[in-house]
Amino acid sequence: MNKNLFNDFFQAEARMFLLATIKIALSEDGPDLTSLGLFEPEDIATAQIIAKEDTVVAGLPLINLVLEFADQEQKCQVHLNVDEGEKISTGTLIAAIQGPAALLLKAERVILNFISHMSGIATETRKYVDALDHCETILLDTRKTLPGLRYPEKYAVLVGGAKNHRLNLVEMLMLKDNHIDRAGSITMAVEKLRAKYENCPPIEVECRNQEEVDEAVACKVDRIMLDNMTFDEAKAAIETIPDDIETEISGNVTLETIAALAEAGPDYISVGRITHSAKCSDMSMNIISM
Helix, strand or coil, rough: CCCHHHHHHHHHHHHHHHHHHHHHHHHHCCCCCHHHHHHCCCCCEEEEEHHHHHEEEEHHHHHHHHHHHHHCCCCEEECCCCCCCECCCCEEEEEEEEEEEHHHHHHHHHHHHHHHHHHHHHHHHHHHHCCCCCCCCEEEEECCCCCCCCCHHHHHHCCCCCCECCCCCCCCCCEEEHHHHHHHHHHHHHHHHHHHHHHHHHHCCCCCHHHHHHHHHHHHCEEEEECCHHHHHHHHHHHHCCCCCEHHHHEECCCCCHHHHHCCCCCCEEEEHHHCCCCCCCEEEEEEEE
């Protein structure tokens, strides 16, 4: 994978949200009175992060970021033993960290919460990506992410090999049934958006049937989402959509159904499960020397 993916993704607004989330995570714990009561500032320890199950690793750069927030003097040294995005097996040494014992113990849970959650998403995403390796259809995520964790979760999707649908409500305008009902029709909704914004972002229309697909095509929108259609309905709809309009299948897509749905020929399939239902990867962080 792209070794610069983390820095490329976490720029400007994305980095601001990430740093704010790390700060909140550390603040939630408050001072670690247990460790501060048992260890002296000069007590140096080495900790190891170990994979307790097979996983795709994501979030490794956050180890340093969490430690930097927890310790402004930057007394810790981090040695990574695997690469971001690498698929590793149970028992693999992920990283070794050396620093003040009390600091390592305070940062332990925050570090593990981030990388185990992000690795779980990357692992689940990789399964769906592998299911599509026979075709050109691209896997997308959705905005079904945990509040405050939008950017780490969507970054983990990239590590897993998929693409982001949209990071926010600015990158792409999506017309759903509520918007269409308010405007009166797909045509009127598209016209209002294009009149409202001088440099109108790309417009995607969520379509529930062939009639709506035909109207969206007539409006020359940028992308048409086929929402909760059967395979036959989606395949028939895609055949009527010109090549210059992107197509996306969405709605109740599972690992068991995604390969078959891809045979309908969409450009994209979006799956909320890769973020909202991904299981955290099991990892541990143990002090091995003092």
